Amino acid sequence: MTEPLLEVTNLYKSFDGVSAVEDVSFTISASETLGIVGESGSGKTTLARCVLRAIDPDRGVVRFRTGDDEWVELQDKTDDEMIPLRQQMQMVFQDPFSSLNPRMTVQEILEEPLIIHNIGNRGSRRAEVLDILAKVQLDQDSLTRYPHAFSGGQRQRIGIARALILRPKLVVCDESVSALDVSVQAQIINLLEDLQEEFGLTYLFVAHDLSVVHHICDRILVMHRGRVVEQGSVQEVFEDPQEDYTRLLLSAIPSPDPDEPLNPLDRKSLGL
Amino acid sequence: MSEVANQATPAVVTDLGTETLQEISPRQLAWIRFKRHRLAMISAGFLIAMYLITVFCEFVSPYNTDTRNVKAINAPPMSIHFFDAEGNFHLRPFVYSYDMEINADSWMREYKENTEEMYPIYFFEAGESYHMWNLFEAETHLFATREGYIHVFGTDQLGRDMFTRVFYGARISMSIGVVGVMLTLFFGVLIGGIAGYMGGIVDRGIQRIIEVLLSLPTLPFWMALSAALPVEWSSLMVYFGITIILSLFGWPGLARQVRGKFLALREEDFVMAARLLGAGRLRVIFRHMMPSFTSHIITTATLAVPGMILGETALSFLGIGLRPPVVSWGVLMQQAQNYQVIVMTPWLMIPGLFVVLTVIAFNLLGDGLRDAADPYNTGGNRD
Amino acid sequence: MADNLLEIRDLAVEFGTDIGTTHALREVSFDVLRGKVTAIVGESGSGKSVTANCIMRLIQPPGRITGGKIHFSPNDAPAYDIAALPNKDPRLLDLRGGSVSMVFQEPMTALSPVYTVGNQVAEAILCHRNVSKEEAFEEAADMLRRVGIDNVDRRIQQYPFEFSGGMRQRVVIAMALVCHPQLLICDEPTTALDVTIQAEILTLIRDLQKDLKNSVLFITHDLGVVAQMADQVVVMYQGRVLEVGSVRQVLKTPVHPYTRGLLAAIPGLATKGARLATIASVVGDADLTTPHPLMTLADGRQVSLSSAQLADLELTDD
Numbered sequence: 005m006t007e008p009l010l011e012v013t014n015l016y017k018s019f020d021g022v023s024a025v026e027d028v029s030f031t032i033s034a035s036e037t038l039g040i041v042g043e044s045g046s047g048k049t050t051l052a053r054c055v056l057r058a059i060d061p062d063r064g065v066v067r068f069r070t071g072d073d074e075w076v077e078l079q080d081k082t083d084d085e086m087i088p089l090r091q092q093m094q095m096v097f098q099d100p101f102s103s104l105n106p107r108m109t110v111q112e113i114l115e116e117p118l119i120i121h122n123i124g125n126r127g128s129r130r131a132e133v134l135d136i137l138a139k140v141q142l143d144q145d146s147l148t149r150y151p152h153a154f155s156g157g158q159r160q161r162i163g164i165a166r167a168l169i170l171r172p173k174l175v176v177c178d179e180s181v182s183a184l185d186v187s188v189q190a191q192i193i194n195l196l197e198d199l200q201e202e203f204g205l206t207y208l209f210v211a212h213d214l215s216v217v218h219h220i221c222d223r224i225l226v227m228h229r230g231r232v233v234e235q236g237s238v239q240e241v242f243e244d245p246q247e248d249y250t251r252l253l254l255s256a257i258p259s260p261d262p263d264e265p266l267n268p269l270d271r272k273s274l275g276l
Numbered sequence: 277m278s279e280v281a282n283q284a285t286p287a288v289v290t291d292l293g294t295e296t297l298q299e300i301s302p303r304q305l306a307w308i309r310f311k312r313h314r315l316a317m318i319s320a321g322f323l324i325a326m327y328l329i330t331v332f333c334e335f336v337s338p339y340n341t342d343t344r345n346v347k348a349i350n351a352p353p354m355s356i357h358f359f360d361a362e363g364n365f366h367l368r369p370f371v372y373s374y375d376m377e378i379n380a381d382s383w384m385r386e387y388k389e390n391t392e393e394m395y396p397i398y399f400f401e402a403g404e405s406y407h408m409w410n411l412f413e414a415e416t417h418l419f420a421t422r423e424g425y426i427h428v429f430g431t432d433q434l435g436r437d438m439f440t441r442v443f444y445g446a447r448i449s450m451s452i453g454v455v456g457v458m459l460t461l462f463f464g465v466l467i468g469g470i471a472g473y474m475g476g477i478v479d480r481g482i483q484r485i486i487e488v489l490l491s492l493p494t495l496p497f498w499m500a501l502s503a504a505l506p507v508e509w510s511s512l513m514v515y516f517g518i519t520i521i522l523s524l525f526g527w528p529g530l531a532r533q534v535r536g537k538f539l540a541l542r543e544e545d546f547v548m549a550a551r552l553l554g555a556g557r558l559r560v561i562f563r564h565m566m567p568s569f570t571s572h573i574i575t576t577a578t579l580a581v582p583g584m585i586l587g588e589t590a591l592s593f594l595g596i597g598l599r600p601p602v603v604s605w606g607v608l609m610q611q612a613q614n615y616q617v618i619v620m621t622p623w624l625m626i627p628g629l630f631v632v633l634t635v636i637a638f639n640l641l642g643d644g645l646r647d648a649a650d651p652y653n654t655g656g657n658r659d
Numbered sequence: 660m661a662d663n664l665l666e667i668r669d670l671a672v673e674f675g676t677d678i679g680t681t682h683a684l685r686e687v688s689f690d691v692l693r694g695k696v697t698a699i700v701g702e703s704g705s706g707k708s709v710t711a712n713c714i715m716r717l718i719q720p721p722g723r724i725t726g727g728k729i730h731f732s733p734n735d736a737p738a739y740d741i742a743a744l745p746n747k748d749p750r751l752l753d754l755r756g757g758s759v760s761m762v763f764q765e766p767m768t769a770l771s772p773v774y775t776v777g778n779q780v781a782e783a784i785l786c787h788r789n790v791s792k793e794e795a796f797e798e799a800a801d802m803l804r805r806v807g808i809d810n811v812d813r814r815i816q817q818y819p820f821e822f823s824g825g826m827r828q829r830v831v832i833a834m835a836l837v838c839h840p841q842l843l844i845c846d847e848p849t850t851a852l853d854v855t856i857q858a859e860i861l862t863l864i865r866d867l868q869k870d871l872k873n874s875v876l877f878i879t880h881d882l883g884v885v886a887q888m889a890d891q892v893v894v895m896y897q898g899r900v901l902e903v904g905s906v907r908q909v910l911k912t913p914v915h916p917y918t919r920g921l922l923a924a925i926p927g928l929a930t931k932g933a934r935l936a937t938i939a940s941v942v943g944d945a946d947l948t949t950p951h952p953l954m955t956l957a958d959g960r961q962v963s964l965s966s967a968q969l970a971d972l973e974l975t976d977d
Binding site: 043044156185186187188189190191193194197212213214215216218219220238252253255256257258259260261262263264265266268271 | 702703824853854855856857858859861862880881882883884885886887906907910911920921922924925926927931934935936937938939
């Protein structure tokens with residue numbers, strides 16, 4: 005077992021008195037992919053955003069192992085103290101349309117993280133941008149274009165390139181393939197897997213699509229109403245779910261084989 | 277219908293060719309959309325022409341504002357001729373002199389064209405000397421007559437040339453619009469930005485002040501404040517006084533819009549993305565948020581100018597704004613206040629026509645800008 | 660009575676956009692079988708929703724139908740061509756919400772926030788049938804019960820915001836079915852819903868269809884949903900039909916490379932740890948942009964392939 009990269013202990017977050025995340029604890033090891041699955045309102049996105057300190061958790065501990073092998077606690081850091089740490093943890097958004105600034109060229113979008121963190125000079129930054137562009141399989145002439153000139157899948161590649169140009173250790177993918185067409189989705193999933201191998205990335209993969217999660221993740225966390233109802237390796241959870249809610253979720257996936265009819269469990273009889 | 281909007285742009289057949297389309301910047305895209313807005317383009321042309329004239333109004337008008345022509349009191353607009361009474365063509369346009377008669381019933385002056393006496397029009401002709409922009413003396417006018425007089429828009433009850441006065445008035449009225457809107461913008465963006473960015477108690481405080489200001493009836497307050505301007509102030513000071521009074525009630529609306537836009541933008545994914553990249557506050561605001569709402573601010577500002585122009589006109593019309601000898605559209609309209617004007621000397625209402633045209637042009641321009649401002653909003657949803 | 664409720668032939672739709680003309684549909688031909696579920700599957704830009712809007716004659720400028728026929732044979736009236744109806748033809752009023760009704764992706768936009776649920780369902784009845792208000796409300800309550808809403812007496816007086824997303828979609832389905840349409844068009848009805856709610860709604864639509872024996876045109880991008888819902892499948896890509904066949908033919912033994920690519924791109928239990936196939940890797944050098952006419956194969960399915968590809972098929976069949 006590899007060393008842990010992130011440890012979340014007893015995390016709580018509520019909005020206006022409504023609890024979104026309740027008493028969540030988990031660990032991610034370096035270079036693994038942890039899936040967080042759940043339906044809308046399960047708190048999975050809130051949890052991911054608390055980990056990145058995009059929003060502030062109410063209670064609990066988020067510990068992160070930095071590049072210098074030092075453990076830091078993120079929950080009490082101020083926004084300014086978080087800035088240097090952001091190099092090591094990045095996010096890929098769900099919506100490839102709204103997550104790119106429409107008024108910046110691809111070159112400006114990809115160079116910005118390097119400028120923010122004062123990395124390199126003009127020439128070396130340009131080289132880095134070209135390098136990451138090749139890694140996400142986009143042409144060099146994309147650089148002078150604006151996001152609106154690209155299709156959804158290409159924009160998501162730009163989003164991934166922006167997240168990876170700082171060479172982070174942890175990447176949070178918040179429904180990053182959910183808005184894409186199935187053929188594009190397959191390309192992006194393959195790309196994420198290739199990049200993970202190449203850079204030794206650790207993914208926190210938030211998704212509602214169980215077949216995607218099954219494909220890409222090593223371990224998963226099933227969330228329901230802000231709580232973790234089940235966690236374990238993908239194999240364990242998919243083949244031998246222990247909790248009623250997990251069983252309900254799995255029974256609801258429509259199979260693309262017409263000979264495997266949909267036969268969902270009844271929510272009411274499970275008391276959910 | 278979203279299906280179409282959803283396709284990657286290169287799949288669309290275009291007049292421009294896909295290559296160029298992909299390189300188009302947001303600004304160019306906005307320009308393409310604006311150009312298709314016919315009325316807005318015409319309005320923009322009209323306003324540019326008007327502002328150019330106001331800048332050079334000493335040169336464009338044939339006389340000075342207070343030059344009187346005692347031979348033409350309350351005289352109607354002259355027509356410009358190319359053919360004389362015998363039907364001969366003249367390459368150089370000319371006007372006929374007035375033939376004045378006192379109507380025995382009404383004791384009013386009545387003017388007719390005197391076809392015996394014609395005054396040819398010369399261009400770039402020396403005429404009355406003027407002090408251009410208070411910098412240097414000059415005497416060249418765009419057009420003038422060597423003998424006699426020319427009154428394209430007629431004259432007022434003191435025999436002053438209306439054409440001259442309309443464009444001198446435009447200088448004051450149209451610049452008050454722009455200066456007032458700039459002041460409004462400055463306060464609106466500053467205060468709205470602070471409210472939107474700081475949030476919490478500052479935001480709530482500013483919101484309450486805005487609500488109080490917006491609930492005050494504008495016209496009585498304008499009147500009270502401008503009546504309070506000291507009588508001994510110079511015309512320049514009154515001018516700025518009026519501008520400030522007008523913008524005092526303009527900024528709250530704008531501040532509220534800026535605040536709303538700020539709050540909305542703060543939630544945008546690309547703003548959150550910038551924060552998560554480690555961008556500091558200033559960078560998030562100036563690099564990511566400001567460019568997204570400058571287009572909206574330009575639109576709002578354009579739509580606010582006519583309000584300012586109308587405000588000045590209204591105050592001066594009521595006699596509590598600018599006062600003669602300053603010439604503004606409102607001051608000119610004050611002369612046209614009585615009903616006799618409508619029947620006897622309708623040309624004194626020409627300044628009103630210019631107010632209407634300018635206000636309509638600004639509104640149409642604002643409409644066009646609004647449509648062009650958001651080049652990515654094609655109306656369809658994105659999924 | 661013809662077997663096919665709708666026969667769509669060579670339908671073409673163009674949209675004039677800011678920067679040129681887009682061909683949203685080109686030579687689209689397929690049938691909607693009477694009393695069966697026909698599914699259109701495709702990715703964004705395939706023209707599947709545009710096709711549905713054509714059937715309801717909901718194409719608005721800058722879009723317009725530039726060619727083709729939509730031959731509609733109702734159970735109780737003479738057949739006519741929907742595409743050729745003038746804009747003010749009374750048959751259009753009967754068509755929309757009467758013989759054809761639609762369920763959209765986003766239930767909240769299909770419901771008015773200012774009327775009670777009962778009011779809206781009853782309104783749908785009153786629009787198309789000559790019954791008293793009391794009868795309409797009674798029928799509305801029956802239909803709401805039928806789509807699985809509990810406590811109908813109380814719920815009928817509530818407003819849409821008091822319902823969850825899944826319950827709202829049930830209300831929309833009740834509204835769509837209350838006039839006994841001959842064709843129910845479902846345009847991505849479960850895309851905005853959670854997977855467990857989706858399963859409930861899919862089961863509901865399927866059961867109601869078996870009960871009412873109406874025809875359903877089901878539009879989706881999700882092959883899993885297609886497999887569970889459809890009798891017949893139409894595969895669309897960039898405004899054209901690539902393959903039409905029974906659900907088993909299309910999903911179990913797809914012929915067109917694009918269909919094969921779509922199926923292979925779905926992450927499933929078998930793909931764990933392996934790279935996902937992409938359309939490009941399956942389609943290979945086959946050109947998807949050149950249109951080919953739909954050819955009927957020996958097993959009855961239709962497919963749009965070049966003559967070379969067709970020849971290859973026959974070879975592999977033997």
